[in-house]
Amino acid sequence: MTPGPAPVARRRVAVLISGGGSNMAALIEATRDPAHPAEIVCVLSNRADAGGLAKARAAGVPHVAVVDHRAHATREAFERAMQAELEAADVEIVALAGFMRLLTPWFIERWHDRLINIHPALLPSYKGLHTHARALADGVKIAGCTVHFVRPEMDVGPIIVQAAVPVLDGDTAETLAARVLAREHRIYPLALARVASGAVRVVRDDDGNEVVRTEGASSSGGELIWPA
Numbered sequence: 151m152t153p154g155p156a157p158v159a160r161r162r163v164a165v166l167i168s169g170g171g172s173n174m175a176a177l178i179e180a181t182r183d184p185a186h187p188a189e190i191v192c193v194l195s196n197r198a199d200a201g202g203l204a205k206a207r208a209a210g211v212p213h214v215a216v217v218d219h220r221a222h223a224t225r226e227a228f229e230r231a232m233q234a235e236l237e238a239a240d241v242e243i244v245a246l247a248g249f250m251r252l253l254t255p256w257f258i259e260r261w262h263d264r265l266i267n268i269h270p271a272l273l274p275s276y277k278g279l280h281t282h283a284r285a286l287a288d289g290v291k292i293a294g295c296t297v298h299f300v301r302p303e304m305d306v307g308p309i310i311v312q313a314a315v316p317v318l319d320g321d322t323a324e325t326l327a328a329r330v331l332a333r334e335h336r337i338y339p340l341a342l343a344r345v346a347s348g349a350v351r352v353v354r355d356d357d358g359n360e361v362v363r364t365e366g367a368s369s370s371g372g373e374l375i376w377p378a
């Protein structure tokens with residue numbers, strides 16, 4: 151018998167959620183492929199009623215837990231409880247996916263360059279909530295989503311991958327959200343693969359800004375000009 155390819159060492163990933171968990175589900179689905187350099191070993195929610203919890207259990211994620219922020223007197227106590235779960239599950243990378251709590255520098259610094267988030271806008275535009283309604287009110291022609299490394303300021307941090315979608319006449323916040331969400335489900339697994347494999351690294355540019363460089367990324371094509 152000829153030996154098969156050597157198994158890839160896969161990075162152990164936790165996904166933090168507060169809601170339906172469709173991005174979490176996309177990450178679980180993509181990492182079923184043994185060639186993906188990450189595996190989802192842990193899902194934590196700050197809400198017991200998060201719909202994503204049942205999906206994570208049904209998918210067989212080994213460590214699924216609720217860490218209820220209301221059960222802790224301070225943000226840091228809440229984060230220490232999450233940190234204990236992450237350590238118990240031997241987690242190496244944390245992916246925020248619709249996780250609706252602001253994290254303190256205490257937590258963020260512990261996971262420096264190993265903590266990523268997905269945001270439903272083309273950062274640095276439209277940080278915060280209600281991104282699609284605000285983009286429509288401004289009449290933008292292109293919307294999108296961003297995966298980035300987390301830094302202490304909300305929705306700030308070196309950008310790993312972005313995807314753009316056209317805004318169509320007659321779009322509502324809901325129709326635009328659905329178009330963007332479909333792209334979120336594509337780019338989050340891609341960004342996680344690049345982080346887990348070490349293909350992306352955060353560097354300082356000549357002006358001292360933190361930016362991400364991606365090994366092996368194509369430097370041509372992929373443009374979206376809209377309206378066409």
Ligand code: GRF
Binds near residue numbers: 247249
């Ligand atoms: C997504 O739009 C994500 O970008 C934002 O919250 C939403 C979560 O959706 N941060 P889901 O729970 O992944 O379905």
